[in-house]
Amino acid sequence: MGGLLTGRHVLQPQLLALVLLGQPFDLPERLLAGDPEKTLFRGGSDALAPEAMEEYVRCLRDPEAIHATCEDYRAAATLDYEHDAEDREASRRIACPVLAFQVDVLRPYPCRL
Numbered sequence: 001m002g003g004l005l006t007g008r009h010v011l012q013p014q015l016l017a018l019v020l021l022g023q024p025f026d027l028p029e030r031l032l033a034g035d036p037e038k039t040l041f042r043g044g045s046d047a048l049a050p051e052a053m054e055e056y057v058r059c060l061r062d063p064e065a066i067h068a069t070c071e072d073y074r075a076a077a078t079l080d081y082e083h084d085a086e087d088r089e090a091s092r093r094i095a096c097p098v099l100a101f102q103v104d105v106l107r108p109y110p111c112r113l
Contacts, residue, residue, distance in 0.1 A: 021073035028070045029063070036060035 017040055021028045031039050037057050048056070059065045087093075 018073060018076075021070050022077040023070075024074075025067075025070070028073075029066050032060055032066045032070070033063060036066070 020031065020039075037053075037060075040056070040060070041053070060069070
């Protein structure tokens with residue numbers, strides 16, 4: 001699978017949504033409003049059941065849903081990142097049992113959380 005070259009790494013297509021949707025208001029909103037299916041799923045949507053894809057597209061036809069989605073991605077790149085850094089600095093850990101999976105698209109091997 002090819003990707004966009006960024007420095008020493010190849011940015012895989014899965015990360016393009018993260019980069020795109022985290023941009024300042026209102027660039028990603030305008031791009032998504034134009035054609036949500038082709039904006040987010042240019043590489044194909046084979047991983048999604050057809051009914052799931054229909055639901056994604058239906059929701060992303062609503063301007064409020066588009067804006068909320070973009071705000072969530074913006075928070076992940078800013079406020080959420082800052083909160084995570086504060087928690088790491090204070091050695092705060094999740095106090096309940098957690099089952100988590102992580103996929104690292106920059107490296108083809110499993111990562112430790």
